[in-house]
Amino acid sequence: MSLPPLVEPAAELTVDEVRRYSRHLIIPDVGMAGQKRLKNAKVLCVGAGGLGSPALLYLAAAGVGTLGVIDFDVVDESNLQRQVIHGQSDVGRPKAESAAASVREINPLIDVVVHNEILTTENVMEIFAQYDLIVDGTDNFATRYMVNDAAVLLGKPYVWGSIYRFDGQASVFWAEHGPCYRCLYPEPPPPGMVPSCAEGGVLGVLCASIGSIQVNEAIKLLTGIGEPLVGRLMIYDALEMNYRSVKVRKDPECVLCGKNPTVTQLLEDYEAFCGAVSAEAQEAVSGSTITATELKSWQDRGENIYVVDVREPNEYEIVSIPGAVLIPKGEFLNGSALEKLPQDKKIVLHCKSGVRSAECLAIVKNAGFSDAVHVGGGVLSWIKTIDPSLPTY
Ligand SMILES: [Zn+2]
Secondary structure (H helix, E strand, O other): OOOOOOOOOOOOOOHHHHHHOHHHHOOOOOHHHHHHHHHHOEEEEEOOOOOHHHHHHHHHHHOOOEEEEEOOOEOOHHHOOOOOOOOHHHOOOEHHHHHHHHHHHHOOOOEEEEEOOOOOOOOHHHHHOOOOEEEEOOOOHHHHHHHHHHHHHHOOOEEEEEEEEOEEEEEEEOOOOOOOHHHHOOOOOOOOOOOOHHHHOEOHHHHHHHHHHHHHHHHHHHHOOOOOOEOEEEEEEOOOOEEEEEEOOOOOOOOOOOOOOOOOOOOOOHHHHOOOOOHHHHHHHOOOEEOHHHHHHHHHHOOOEEEEEOOOHHHHHHOOOOOOEEOOHHHHHOOOOHHHOOOOOEEEEEOOOOHHHHHHHHHHHHOOOOOOEEEOOHHHHHHHHOOOOOOOO
16 A cells, blocks of 8 residues: 655755755656755654664754754663764763754754653643654653544554564554554553563663664655555564565554544543453462463363453454454454353463453453453463564554
C-alpha cells in the first residue's frame, strides 16, 4: 500500500541546500520535490536515547526542516555505549540540549526545537499538534501507550521502534490507514514481566539498526515514496541476522481506533494503566497457576485439558501455543466465551504474559469451572522455556 505524501513541498531550495542534498536530489524517487517536502516537514522525536540518537542524526542530515526533540533526562556515562548523539563532554547535560547541539552541528540549515521536559498527558496533545509526524524512541510502556493514544486522537502517523538485547521491532502506526499500537498490543504487560534495556541490556549497535528503519519510514511517509510499514511489524534478530515482517491487521474491536471506541480521550494515568492487575484476578490465580513446562508435560501425557488462548487474533497469528484454541478476552467479558468451553475438560487459559488470562480465570472460576488454571508468563514463557525458535513480539 503506497500512501500520498504527508507534507506539501517548500517553495524552493537555496543554493546551499541544493549543494548539501545533491545525493538525494539525483535519486529519481526523491528529487527536488521530495527534498522540498522534507524541508517543509515537522518531525518530533520522542526521546533522545538509544533510538532517538540515530534517528535525530539521520533526520537532521536528511534535511527535515523542523526537528523537535523531547527528553527530560540528562546524559549519563552508561548512555554513551549506544546513544551516539551525545559525547563524553555532554555527561550531566540535558539530553534534549545535547542532542540539539549535535543536530545543529550536522545540519545548520534546519530548525531544531528543544522540549526539555517530560511528555505528560498535560502537554502531549499540544506538542504533537505542532508536528506532521512523530518518531517514538521511548523505552517504557506508559509513555508508549500515551504516544499512541495522542497520535490516534490527533490523526497523526508515528513510527514506533523497540529494542532489547539482540532483538528489535519497528512499525508505522497510523489509524487512518492501518492498525494502531493498541491493535497489536491491546494491553500492557504486567509490571516486571518484560525487562527494560536498563535491566536486560541492549547491544548498542542494535539502536542504529532500528533507529535507521524508523528514519527510513519517516522519509517515505513525508515524501510519499515506497511502501510504508503500515500494517506490518518488522522483527529484527541481530544474532541470526534476519528481518521478518508479519502482517498486523486493524482490530475492529480496538478500544481506541475500532468501530466502537471506548477510549475517546487520553487516559488520566498511564502509569496506573500499565501497572494494574485487579484484586479479583490476583485471587483467582493463587493456587491455580501452572508453568509452561507443566502445560507441556500435561499435553505430552495426554491429560484431558482444553487450552484457550485469550489474546487477540493478530497476536495469535504471530505466535501461538500448539493446540490452543483462540477465544479473545472480550468474549469472556461479555460472557459468550463460556458456552464454548467444554464441561468435561480441565480449562487451561493463557495470554501473552499472564495478565489477561488471570482476569479471564476469575470469570471462568466464577462461572463454575473451579479447577481451571492459567499459564503464568503466558506464551512468552512458553517460547522461553519450551520452544525458543518461535518469534516473540
Ligand atoms: Zn487500534
